[in-house]
Amino acid sequence: MNTSDMKQMYCKNMGIDEKVYDFSEKILEGLQDRFAKIDKTAEYNQLKVLQAMQKNKVAEMHLTGSTGYGYNDEGRDTLEQIYADIFHTEAALVRPQIVCGTHALNVALAANLRPGDELLSPVGKPYDTMDEIIGIRPSKGSLAEYGISYRQVDLLPDGSFDYDNIAKAINEKTKLVTIQRSKGYAQRPTLSVARIGELIAFVKKIKPEVICMVDNCYGEFVELAEPSDVGADMVVGSLIKNPGGGLAPCGGYIAGTKECVEQAAYRLSSPGLGKEVGATLGINQSFYQGLFLAPTVVAGALKGAIFAANVYEKLGFKVIPNSTESRHDIIQSVELGTPEGLIAFCKGIQAAAPVDSYVTPEPWAMPGYDSDVIMAAGAFVQGSSIELSADGPLKAPYAAYFQGGLTWYHAKYGIMMSMQQMYEKGLLTIPEKL
Numbered sequence: 093m094n095t096s097d098m099k100q101m102y103c104k105n106m107g108i109d110e111k112v113y114d115f116s117e118k119i120l121e122g123l124q125d126r127f128a129k130i131d132k133t134a135e136y137n138q139l140k141v142l143q144a145m146q147k148n149k150v151a152e153m154h155l156t157g158s159t160g161y162g163y164n165d166e167g168r169d170t171l172e173q174i175y176a177d178i179f180h181t182e183a184a185l186v187r188p189q190i191v192c193g194t195h196a197l198n199v200a201l202a203a204n205l206r207p208g209d210e211l212l213s214p215v216g217k218p219y220d221t222m223d224e225i226i227g228i229r230p231s232k233g234s235l236a237e238y239g240i241s242y243r244q245v246d247l248l249p250d251g252s253f254d255y256d257n258i259a260k261a262i263n264e265k266t267k268l269v270t271i272q273r274s275k276g277y278a279q280r281p282t283l284s285v286a287r288i289g290e291l292i293a294f295v296k297k298i299k300p301e302v303i304c305m306v307d308n309c310y311g312e313f314v315e316l317a318e319p320s321d322v323g324a325d326m327v328v329g330s331l332i333k334n335p336g337g338g339l340a341p342c343g344g345y346i347a348g349t350k351e352c353v354e355q356a357a358y359r360l361s362s363p364g365l366g367k368e369v370g371a372t373l374g375i376n377q378s379f380y381q382g383l384f385l386a387p388t389v390v391a392g393a394l395k396g397a398i399f400a401a402n403v404y405e406k407l408g409f410k411v412i413p414n415s416t417e418s419r420h421d422i423i424q425s426v427e428l429g430t431p432e433g434l435i436a437f438c439k440g441i442q443a444a445a446p447v448d449s450y451v452t453p454e455p456w457a458m459p460g461y462d463s464d465v466i467m468a469a470g471a472f473v474q475g476s477s478i479e480l481s482a483d484g485p486l487k488a489p490y491a492a493y494f495q496g497g498l499t500w501y502h503a504k505y506g507i508m509m510s511m512q513q514m515y516e517k518g519l520l521t522i523p524e525k526l
């Protein structure tokens with residue numbers, strides 16, 4: 093195939109202006125070395141997953157599921173051992189009964205803390221939905237209601253750890269330290285696995301028995317190592333993000349020490365029952381196959397994030413992370429500067445979707461937010477953010493947060509469509525020369 097066939101496809105069939113196409117291709121020429129490195133990481137992680145599957149002798153019978161109580165579900169139990177092997181932990185809990193990432197984090201925390209204990213976040217305020225779990229915002233059933241206190245030490249203005257105050261915050265009550273790897277929707281740097289390792293080493297030197305938990309959401313398979321390789325006692329995440337590979341229709345995981353995971357299992361089901369119960373109802377195949385695809389899917393999402401950072405930075409917008417920074421999660425933010433810009437960006441992502449591409453996203457007053465929010469998602473799985481999705485609050489600096497893309501080609505097209513929408517509305521000017 094020659095380039096003109098490709099250009100025709102984009103420009104004649106897929107609604108992309110020639111200027112947008114040419115600009116995108118020029119940007120991509122400069123990204124080939126970085127993309128090659130991402131492919132190497134994916135290759136390594138693919139083998140890591142494959143090795144764990146082979147070691148555990150995955151067989152056809154593991155792909156079917158149990159019903160009722162779910163006793164002796166070998167597919168479920170084997171998958172948990174595979175997760176434990178991939179994360180290099182003693183055990184793992186991988187369940188469709190874990191509703192989402194927030195639920196997995198709640199189970200991990202509530203299971204491993206007792207009244208009188210204290211929880212510490214040494215990396216600033218955690219993800220929004222954690223506010224109610226912890227009781228930062230009063231909430232029914234929060235840890236605060238059970239007499240579990242909370243302390244927080246913010247990152248220093250340059251993004252580094254405030255070691256002095258972390259040391260002061262650790263006391264005789266401190267039982268668990270929660271470390272969020274991804275910046276989520278905050279304006280702080282995402283933490284590399286190496287940095288997480290340094291922080292854990294510091295904490296453990298002061299108090300060796302403290303449990304170090306990492307909120308691993310959006311971080312899985314982005315690097316060669318995971319936080320559990322550098323001392324985390326527990327890593328927690330969602331299966332409708334990275335490790336589900338886009339195929340898991342729901343679920344979450346907790347991997348960690350035998351003790352931490354057992355506690356979590358007793359909390360998730362019931363004291364006395366623990367890991368022994370929990371029917372998988374035919375979901376196993378999607379969990380296995382999604383995990384198998386996850387390293388490649390994450391690579392595609394990462395390429396999309398880097399592509400977006402590079403095009404939008406060249407177009408004069410502020411992007412976080414910037415065009416050259418190293419990546420430790422799959423989230424990209426682009427500050428569009430105006431409500432029209434944010435809306436056009438999201439409309440482009442929506443118009444590029446495989447599902448609901450004909451739908452027009454509109455800003456709405458979402459509960460829990462102090463301004464209208466616009467969201468674009470045309471996903472096979474509701475709310476899945478390993479699929480290409482974007483959202484942002486309608487307030488300055490009008491930042492779109494976007495992530496995912498089950499394939500690099502779809503992520504690329506989505507970003508081109510976002511540019512196209514903005515271009516048509518006169519909200520950006522494409523430079524003649526780079």
Ligand SMILES: *Cc1c(COP(=O)(O)O)cnc(C)c1O
Pocket residue numbers: 192193194195219221272274275276307309310330
């Ligand atoms: C997505 C996410 C969560 C959990 O969110 P859910 O929507 O409940 O899955 C928690 N922490 C971080 C950093 C996240 O990105």
